[in-house]
Amino acid sequence: MSSALLAVELAYWQQTVIRALVGLVAVLLPAGTLVYLFLFKMMSFMQSRLGPMEAGPYGSMQLLAEVGKFLQKEDLVPRAADRIVFKLAPFVVLISTFLLVLVIPAGPDLWFIDIDTGIFLALAVSSISVIGVLMAGWASASKYSLIGGLRAAGQLVAYELPLVLAVMGVVIQAGTLNMQGIVMAQATGEIFGWGGIGNPFIITQFVGFAIFIVAVQAELTQPPFDMPVAESEIVTGYLTEYSGLRFLLFFIGEFATAGIFAALAATLFLGGWYVPGLDPTSNLFNVIGPAVLMGKMILVAFLIFWFRFTYPRFREDQLQQLAWKVLIPLALANIVVTGVLKVVL
């Protein structure tokens, strides 16, 4: 939050506290929304059932009940586990989530950090979670966890590349790595001289968007790419030995990251906090920006979860083939075409 928005000048520690609190909200609110909206309700409707109905009106308090349940559970550590690494792993995963949210702007003056390498930082810190997953898989001293952890590591490393390459097209078109700059480029852009709706990059970068969504799906280890936690094969992979609060942290990390990646996709391809027809520099967006971003995020997350509840999962080797033989060549071709058109037009 830039302090310029507030009328009073705040001390550094006050700013830090505000940032931390807002960051907490920015991580937990999308996570909670996605869990309730999609995991509890949409999934239930797709499977011809109602989902939670008892806790609160229409089951809306179910999430609090679940959190309360997890908090009460015993924090078990396997006897053979590497205790320190085992206990540390969920936090490492969560750190990556919290760092990811930093770069996403929610309005012209609403941002945590506004740096020139915004998207680069986001993609870099998203890889930290791999370390946490590997730590969890190895330290659990369980064969299922080990297989799950190794699968996750292989998968996350393989899908970093298409993720980065898919974003390259957007970066070339916007001419900047700065997230705020990418939003502005879409808000002020024109489609063949017509600036009615700006130029959301999904129109020109639809290939990039598709690759990005597929890669995000794999990064989140969600079906059809959920081999690391494939419950019918290796119980729950690296999560097998976790219980109580630490499992909850992994769970929050998973869904918060889903929300943040969806927000990232919304920012990169759907114009972020911008709504067509309004002046992108107006102060109004500092008020409605977060809501707009949230709306677009839910739209993208709907796609992600729709796939999640519909498809069976790939096998590990098929997953790698998809990444290296299909997605990466496609992403490279997309970059080449984008670059050529950028120069020509």
Place this chain on the structure above:
Amino acid sequence: MTTVPDTRKLAYIAGQASDARVNVEFESDGMVLNLGPQHPATHGTLRVIVKLDGERVTAAEPVMGYMHRGYEKLAEVRTYPQITTLVNRIDWLGSFANEVPFILAAERLMEVEAPPRAQWIRTVLFELSRIANVVLFLGDMGVQLGAVTPVFFAFRDREFVLNQIEAVTGGRFHPNFDRIGGLKDDIPKGWVDETRGVLDRIRTFCDEMEDLVTGNEIFQARTRGIGVIPADVGLSYGLSGANIRASGVDWDLRRDGGVGLVHDRLDWKVWTHPDGDSFSRYWVRLQEVREACIMVDQLLDGMPSGPIMAKVPRIIKVPAGEAYVETENPLGIMGFYVISKGDLVPYRVKIRSASFNNISITPWLLKGVYVPDVVSILASLYFILGDIDR
């Protein structure tokens, strides 16, 4: 009386546990992974010990018996009418079908024959329990491959079939309805029309599964060419049912067996598939559910009137002799070998259940596949734990 110290007891238990592993020779390279007996993939307590090199299976060994309930022995101390209660629980998803071969064997020993109407209703319930059984497989296969949605559809539509079975027999899961010489009761009023509605639902369900599961590219990538059983290997391992028909063997006891059900008076088709892989096993079962719907439709059309019970004495004493009857049950061939010494209870009952033989091919079949395929192949072989261990 001497007391055994705790350390000795623990050592004994550990020794017993290691005995179970003895078939897999432990070597320092590779990893031995224990799938089960409590594992989300095995809907019951099957234990598969797999030796891995990376993710590739180098040896697999199914360990059975965690759910052994001793039905063959228990049958020896129960009168004939009481035994159907036990055999209900062998394949618990298609319970009524279990009763049929036993009752037929007992009828053969007693030289009685059920009246035509009883035979027709028997066949209707036999096919309905096949639908109730296989429909669940069609959904469950998706779960094993990571798609959770189909199984909810399966449970939803299976419920209607169970309601119909319950309307006749009074039991959703364990009807215990078949009697020596006929059936316990006639079908209730209005049941025929309701059943036709249910059959329509099942047909819709089959279409849905064709869209949602067999039409899915990932499902095809995961099952086509995976777990191929050549016909001769399948036969040598004693596979039966849809598992062997998916390998191209045109063999169905409902058509070829000629036992006391009325399948031979119906117009239906035995489906086979030449490939023998997981996909074809799924596909054949899907067609068999459709075929079962056709059969039930015809059975309801042509059901004769008349009594449902032949003349049998109140206290059933089966004359001395031996009889073996096998029928084409939902999981494959199920046979009962009954030896009677002219008593109230059978002298010996040997149960040939389909899943036990179907699962015996796993050491051959799982060699060289990846861990995810272990799950999909096991799922496609479709076993019920109660049917393996009895």
